[in-house]
Amino acid sequence: MAAKTNEQLVLEFHSFIPYVQSIQHLEDALWEAPVKPGKWSLKEMLCHIMRWDQYFYEEAFAKVKAGQPLTAKHLNFNEFNAKAIEYAQTVTLQEIIRQLIEYRSKMIDDMTGITDAEFLTTYPDGDGKPFSYRGHLRGFIPHDKHHKKQIQQYIQSAALT
Numbered sequence: 001m002a003a004k005t006n007e008q009l010v011l012e013f014h015s016f017i018p019y020v021q022s023i024q025h026l027e028d029a030l031w032e033a034p035v036k037p038g039k040w041s042l043k044e045m046l047c048h049i050m051r052w053d054q055y056f057y058e059e060a061f062a063k064v065k066a067g068q069p070l071t072a073k074h075l076n077f078n079e080f081n082a083k084a085i086e087y088a089q090t091v092t093l094q095e096i097i098r099q100l101i102e103y104r105s106k107m108i109d110d111m112t113g114i115t116d117a118e119f120l121t122t123y124p125d126g127d128g129k130p131f132s133y134r135g136h137l138r139g140f141i142p143h144d145k146h147h148k149k150q151i152q153q154y155i156q157s158a159a160l161t
Contacts, residue, residue, distance in 0.1 A: 006111075006119040009137040014108050016144045017101055020046065023151065024097055031093050035154035040085065042154065043096065045147050047088035048081055050100035052140070055080070057103045060131050061110045064123055073126035111137075 004012070023042075031043045040048065059072035088096065111119065111133050122130035 006116055006134060009134065009141065010108060010111050012141050013111075013137050013144070014104070016049075016148070017104055019148060020097055020100060023155070024093075026155070028093075030155070030158055035150055039150075041088075042151060043093050044085050044088045045151065046093075046100060047091075047096045048084045049144065049147060050096055050103060051080070051084035051087065052143075053100065053103040053107060056136060056140075057106050060123075060125065060136070061107050064133075065110055070123050070125045070131055072131060074129070 026042070032041050034041055035045070055075075056072060060070050063070045063072075114133075119133045122132045122135070125131040
């Protein structure tokens with residue numbers, strides 16, 4: 001398979017928004033139950049994705065746009081994810097979806113209409129590691145796909161019971 005263009009990557013990253021909108025009307029019980037024993041609920045999973053988008057938007061994307069040094073750092077994933085799950089208990093599903101669409105849309109807007117050179121430009125993050133829009137998407141699109149697959153399997157198995 002040929003390498004994806006920058007525009008294709010942005011479209012793929014964007015596609016998570018209509019996907020979430022397409023499932024937002026599932027029954028509340030489906031949103032609250034773990035997708036498998038010992039796993040997160042759909043609501044928690046979406047909150048996890050939203051919080052990563054929020055983090056990278058605020059600590060990297062917004063900084064690039066403002067011409068400021070990036071503050072994104074390599075975080076302890078387990079700690080970050082645990083805080084996202086705690087946050088999920090304090091807000092409604094509708095609020096999580098609203099925030100996910102807001103942060104993902106802001107990221108898309110920042111990457112839309114820029115040159116390929118700007119898309120590939122690397123900036124040192126808070127740890128001095130290189131950050132680029134392309135690199136970010138190449139890391140997070142598979143992350144989206146992983147969770148989307150879990151969500152689809154869960155919805156299919158719920159429909160069979």
